Amino acid sequence: MLFSLDxxxxxxxxxxDAKNIAMIAKNGVRASHMRPVYPTKxxxxxxxxxxxxxxxxxxxxxxxxxxxxxxxxxxxxxGTKDSxxxxxxxxxxxxxxxxxxxATYFWPESExxxxxxxxxxxxxxxxxxxxxxxxxxxxxxxxxxxxQRPRFVAGYFSLVDDMGHDFGPDAIETYQAVQxxxxxxxxxxxxxxxxxxxxxxxxxxxxHGMVSVDPKKxxxxx
Numbered sequence: 001m002l003f004s005l006d007x008x009x010x011x012x013x014x015x016x017d018a019k020n021i022a023m024i025a026k027n028g029v030r031a032s033h034m035r036p037v038y039p040t041k042x043x044x045x046x047x048x049x050x051x052x053x054x055x056x057x058x059x060x061x062x063x064x065x066x067x068x069x070x071x072x073x074x075x076x077x078x079g080t081k082d083s084x085x086x087x088x089x090x091x092x093x094x095x096x097x098x099x100x101x102x103a104t105y106f107w108p109e110s111e112x113x114x115x116x117x118x119x120x121x122x123x124x125x126x127x128x129x130x131x132x133x134x135x136x137x138x139x140x141x142x143x144x145x146x147x148q149r150p151r152f153v154a155g156y157f158s159l160v161d162d163m164g165h166d167f168g169p170d171a172i173e174t175y176q177a178v179q180x181x182x183x184x185x186x187x188x189x190x191x192x193x194x195x196x197x198x199x200x201x202x203x204x205x206x207x208h209g210m211v212s213v214d215p216k217k218x219x220x221x222x
Contacts, residue, residue: 001153001202006042007161008206009169016178020186036208043076045207046108051088058088079112086112092119095152103141103150105134135188142196157181164210
């Protein structure tokens with residue numbers, strides 16, 4: 001299971017006291033650092049994580065951009081309507097190509113038909129989709145009969161990213177978001193052990209970090 005915590009900065013585990021995630025890291029392995037692709041936006045990074053390609057190769061170079069050659073503009077989720085924006089083989093398709101089922105819950109562009117395929121199970125994106133329902137559905141998928149059960153699952157939470165962008169990484173709102181997400185991940189971890197009768201490898205990832213900026217100063221990218 002690959003689960004993305006959007007905008008979860010490298011030090012939020014300690015900074016915002018994410019006890020459940022710290023426990024999972026302690027019982028497994030933890031990367032010492034992560035370098036996102038450029039630009040450090042949600043969709044380019046998530047498509048890179050799932051395909052292993054750089055934005056220049058998978059085609060999603062920003063959350064929003066215009067293509068002079070196509071004379072069209074891309075916006076988040078556009079691949080659902082027109083999959084020609086996307087290139088590469090996502091992990092869920094790779095799994096399906098090996099004869100096993102895959103499932104996704106709101107992973108960016110997981111509704112798109114990469115190479116004409118979608119995962120066996122996926123949920124249509126809803127901006128205010130319940131986080132609890134995501135955990136419940138993933139557990140239900142993993143409790144299916146072996147022949148119907150997905151062998152690869154991708155999940156996604158945006159809450160920490162939303163609060164970080166709105167209030168900054170040091171804000172109480174971001175702390176509260178980390179706490180809420182930490183509780184949900186802790187619940188997922190517990191239910192994997194108590195409700196699912198087979199082993200599941202859980203991989204938690206993030207797509208980019210976040211830093212405070214002074215709104216009175218101008219910042220230039222190089």
